[in-house]
Amino acid sequence: xxxxxxxxxxxxxxxxxxxxxxxxxxxxxxxxxxxxxxxxxxxxxxxxxxxxxxxxxxxxxxxxxxxxxxxxxxxxxxxxxxxxxxxxxxxxxxxxxxxxxxxxxxxxxxxxxxxxxxxxxxxxxxxxxxxxxxxxxxxxxxxxxxxxxxxxxxxxxxxxxxxxxxxxxxxxxxxxxxxxxxxxxxxxxxxxxxxxxxxxxxxxxxxxxxxxxxxxxxxxxxxxxxxxxxxxxxxxxxxxxxxxxxxxxxxxxxxxxxxxxxxxxxxxxxxxxxxxxxxxxxxxxxxxxxxxxxxxxxxxxxxxxxxxxxxxxxxxxxxxxxxxxxxxxxxxxxxxxxxxxxxxxxxxxxxxxxxxxxxxxxxxxxxxxxxxxxxxxxxxxxxxxxxxx
Numbered sequence: 001x002x003x004x005x006x007x008x009x010x011x012x013x014x015x016x017x018x019x020x021x022x023x024x025x026x027x028x029x030x031x032x033x034x035x036x037x038x039x040x041x042x043x044x045x046x047x048x049x050x051x052x053x054x055x056x057x058x059x060x061x062x063x064x065x066x067x068x069x070x071x072x073x074x075x076x077x078x079x080x081x082x083x084x085x086x087x088x089x090x091x092x093x094x095x096x097x098x099x100x101x102x103x104x105x106x107x108x109x110x111x112x113x114x115x116x117x118x119x120x121x122x123x124x125x126x127x128x129x130x131x132x133x134x135x136x137x138x139x140x141x142x143x144x145x146x147x148x149x150x151x152x153x154x155x156x157x158x159x160x161x162x163x164x165x166x167x168x169x170x171x172x173x174x175x176x177x178x179x180x181x182x183x184x185x186x187x188x189x190x191x192x193x194x195x196x197x198x199x200x201x202x203x204x205x206x207x208x209x210x211x212x213x214x215x216x217x218x219x220x221x222x223x224x225x226x227x228x229x230x231x232x233x234x235x236x237x238x239x240x241x242x243x244x245x246x247x248x249x250x251x252x253x254x255x256x257x258x259x260x261x262x263x264x265x266x267x268x269x270x271x272x273x274x275x276x277x278x279x280x281x282x283x284x285x286x287x288x289x290x291x292x293x294x295x296x297x298x299x300x301x302x303x304x305x306x307x308x309x310x311x312x313x314x315x316x317x318x319x320x321x322x323x324x325x326x327x328x329x330x331x332x333x334x335x336x337x338x339x340x341x342x343x344x345x346x347x348x349x350x351x352x353x354x355x356x357x358x359x360x361x362x363x364x365x366x367x368x369x370x371x372x373x374x375x376x377x378x379x380x381x382x383x384x385x386x387x388x389x
Contacts, residue, residue: 005278006264012036013043013262016052018283021063021182023152033059043262044117047255048230049223052180060182062076066227068202073126073285073357075147079139084140089128091144093117093184098175102112107164107171111141138165145171152179170293221247225253229276230263233284234358236273272371286356298350300325302376305369314366315351319343 005016012033015022016070019048024030024346034054041052044061051062074082075091078312083091094261097113098105111132118130132138143159148154153253154173163169223246237245248255256267256274265276265283278284289299304321305313322343330338337346350366354360359376361368 008032009036009039010262010264013040014264014280014283016040016044016059016061017063017263021151021179022059022064023176023179024057030059032372038170042195043258047222047226047258047262049220054161055178057176058182059100062185062225064185064187064206066224066231067091068199068206069230071351077171083143083187084200086128086130087140087143088119090114090130090141091128091147094141094144094148094165095153095180098148098180100177103177104157104177105172105173105175107142107145107159110145110296112137114141131135134307135165138167151183152176153183189288195385218247222251222255225251226259227346229255229274233356234370235276236272236358236370238272241246267336275372286353288357288359293337294346294349294353296329297322297337297355299376300349301350302354302373303378305360305367306373306375306377308369311369312366315347318351320362322346 012035015029015033019029022033024028036039037052037054039225043051044052044143050064053062053364054364075088079203093114093189094110096117097110103111108285112210115130115132118128131138131342136257142165145154145161149156155176157172157174159171188205188207190201190205193201195201195204208220211220221244225244237248240248252269256276259265259276262329263283264275264280265278268275268277281287288294288302289295299344300323301318304318326333326343336342351360351362354367354373355362357372359370359373361370
């Protein structure tokens with residue numbers, strides 16, 4: 001048991017929340033989750049509706065998202081450049097190619113097949129073009145492949161991706177069909193959905209239909225609320241519909257207690273909402289504060305916004321604040337952040353981080369301050385014991 005009281009079953013649950021797909025080659029994590037499989041399977045099924053699958057090669061928690069409209073945690077958001085639209089499409093096309101591939105495939109061969117699929121009328125009409133004739137296109141393809149390596153869909157046998165990017169070499173991979181088959185998390189297969197618009201298709205793929213009884217309706221409410229408390233940094237009461245708000249008022253203590261028992265997360269309940277606090281500080285892809293220039297600037301803007309007199313603040317005011325304080329930090333920020341004109345990009349990066357942590361909302365060219373930002377208010381220090389001068 002850790003210093004903060006996390007036992008083995010809680011640690012297994014936390015592994016699944018942080019790594020919903022665990023391969024058997026990751027022996028320590030795989031064994032720990034498998035040891036507590038029965039309890040974990042029952043808990044996730046009852047409280048979130050997520051299915052837990054375990055076989056000889058992989059553990060997979062089919063973790064459906066709490067909401068479908070949160071774009072603040074893209075692939076690569078933590079340290080790398082967040083995925084662009086083209087990279088997301090290439091990732092999907094790579095998966096389609098691998099579904100029909102042999103047990104081994106070369107990156108060059110995969111690229112050739114991606115080009116063929118990308119030339120289909122549907123993608124062309126959507127404005128997607130991929131020919132692999134430029135350095136940027138090769139870099140985007142490799143970025144998608146590196147995600148597949150991280151997930152365990154591919155295992156590198158020989159070669160180096162950077163040689164492929166520079167057009168001087170190729171890479172050979174083993175393909176894990178078991179991992180590949182475990183990636184898709186939907187209630188219905190995409191090919192069975194008749195809707196053509198993206199939002200409608202996403203809703204249809206996870207639609208369970210209207211619950212026929214009040215008991216099943218309440219079960220769906222419990223699933224939705226528990227997912228949001230596990231997925232989101234803050235659950236704000238003003239974002240709930242009437243059914244969700246009513247159910248949470250009556251079941252709040254039970255839901256938060258069950259999450260605490262499973263994970264060790266501690267509920268912080270305020271008048272505006274609920275945050276499940278992680279005393280271990282490892283169940284997140286973003287931290288606040290965080291080391292480095294971008295993390296420091298995000299903290300400085302959080303402090304600035306926390307002291308604002310209005311709920312809505314123009315983004316230009318934040319850029320001006322960065323310009324004003326930049327001379328104080330020339331010895332601490334990276335070189336590019338000290339250059340005149342850099343405040344635009346620095347502000348956008350910081351605001352993306354603050355929005356991902358549910359501290360602000362973007363409203364056009366302004367930001368709306370959310371209640372949780374108040375924890376970053378800087379006040380005058382209190383001197384215990386009075387004046388000793």
